[in-house]
Amino acid sequence: MFLLFVVLSCVLLFKNNAYQHHVYLTSANGIASWVYGGMSNITGYFHLRDINEDLQVRNAHLEMEVIDLKKQLNDYRLRIDGDNTVAIADSVQHDFNIIMAHVINNSISKPFNYITINKGELDGVKPEMGVVDQNGVVGIVNVVGSHSARIISLLNPKFRLSCKLKDSDFFGSLVWDGIDPTVAVLEELPRHVTFQKGDTIVTSGYSAVFPEGLIVGTILNDRTENRENFFSLKVKLTSDFTQLSTVKVIENKNKDEIKSLEAGEEKDNQR
Numbered sequence: 001m002f003l004l005f006v007v008l009s010c011v012l013l014f015k016n017n018a019y020q021h022h023v024y025l026t027s028a029n030g031i032a033s034w035v036y037g038g039m040s041n042i043t044g045y046f047h048l049r050d051i052n053e054d055l056q057v058r059n060a061h062l063e064m065e066v067i068d069l070k071k072q073l074n075d076y077r078l079r080i081d082g083d084n085t086v087a088i089a090d091s092v093q094h095d096f097n098i099i100m101a102h103v104i105n106n107s108i109s110k111p112f113n114y115i116t117i118n119k120g121e122l123d124g125v126k127p128e129m130g131v132v133d134q135n136g137v138v139g140i141v142n143v144v145g146s147h148s149a150r151i152i153s154l155l156n157p158k159f160r161l162s163c164k165l166k167d168s169d170f171f172g173s174l175v176w177d178g179i180d181p182t183v184a185v186l187e188e189l190p191r192h193v194t195f196q197k198g199d200t201i202v203t204s205g206y207s208a209v210f211p212e213g214l215i216v217g218t219i220l221n222d223r224t225e226n227r228e229n230f231f232s233l234k235v236k237l238t239s240d241f242t243q244l245s246t247v248k249v250i251e252n253k254n255k256d257e258i259k260s261l262e263a264g265e266e267k268d269n270q271r
Contacts (some may be wrong), residue, residue: 052126056100056246059134066213096211099124099249104148108155108181108241115139115151117247125149128208130250137161137216138237138247140209149249155181155241160208163216165193166200174201174216174235181241183220189231195219201235208252 100124105116119125121144129141131151139151140159152159155176163186164171172189186201199219205212217235 003134038123052246056134056248063214095252095253095254097124097253099129099251101125101149101247101249103247105246106241106244107153110177112158113153113155113241114142115153115244116123117149117151117249118147119249120145120149122146124251125249126251128209129252131247132210132214132250133239133244133247135215135240137203137210137214138239138241141249153241154184154237161210161216162204163201164204165189165195166202166213166217168193171204171206172230172233182237184217184235184237186219186233186235187230189233191229191231193231195233197221208254209254210250 012251099119101119103115104118107113107115115131115138116134117125117131125141125144127141127144131138131141137154139153139156141149142152154161154174157176157178159175161174162171163174168194169189172186174184174186176184189195197219201216201218203210203212203214203216215238217237220234220236
C-alpha cells in the first residue's frame with residue numbers, strides 16, 4: 001500500500017505541476033537516450049560481420065571492373081593502326097564471377113598447408129578455381145564437397161603461381177619455401193630484369209585460374225642469389241594467412257574453352 005501511494009503521489013506531482021513535469025521529461029529522455037544508444041552499440045556489433053561481407057562483395061565487384069577496364073585499355077592499344085583506331089564495343093565482357101565464402105579451417109605451420117571454406121559444389125565452387133582475399137592471392141581450390149571445399153594454400157610447396165612485376169611483362173614462378181608464412185620466393189625471373197626493393201608482384205594472367213593484375217606481394221630484397229640466367233627473389237605476401245576470414249572464389253567463365261584449346265595444342269605437338 002505504501003508503494004502504491006508513493007507511485008500515485010509521483011504521478012499526481014509530475015502531471016499537475018509544470019516544473020516537475022519538465023524535470024521528469026528531461027530526465028526520462030536522457031535515460032531513454034542512454035538505453036537506446038547502448039542497444040544500438042550492441043546490435044551494431046553483431047551486425048559487423050554482415051556489413052563486412054557486404055563490403056567484401058562490393059570490393060570484389062570493383063576489382064573485377066578494374067580488371068575489365070584494364071583489358072579494354074589494352075584492346076585499344078593493340079587495335080591502333082597508324083592514326084586510325086578500330087572501334088570497340090561499348091560493353092565489356094566479364095570473364096570472371098565471384099563467389100564469397102568464409103574460412104572455417106586454416107593451417108600455416110605445416111609443411112603442406114590447406115584451407116577449408118564453407119562453400120562447395122552446390123554453391124558453384126569447382127576444382128581449380130582461384131581464391132583471394134581483400135589483400136591478395138590465397139590459393140586454389142583442390143577438393144570440393146557439397147557444402148565445403150578444400151584449398152591448396154599459397155603456403156604449400158605444391159602450389160606454384162605464375163607472377164610478374166607490375167607494369168612489366170617479365171614473369172616467374174612464385175612458390176613457398178616452407179620457412180616463413182609471410183614470405184614466398186619468386187623463381188625463374190630473367191636475370192636482365194631490373195627491379196627494386198618494394199616493387200609490386202602481381203598475377204601474370206598466363207593461366208585459366210587467376211586474372212592478370214591481382215596483387216600477390218612486394219619484393220623484399222634488392223639482390224639475391226641467381227641461378228644461371230635467372231633471379232630468385234623473396235616476396236613479402238600481402239595476404240595475412242594468420243587472419244583469413246572472408247575469401248573470394250574466382251570462376252573463369254572461359255576456363256573450359258581455354259583448357260580445350262591447350263589440350264588441342266598438346267596433341268598437335270605430340271604428332
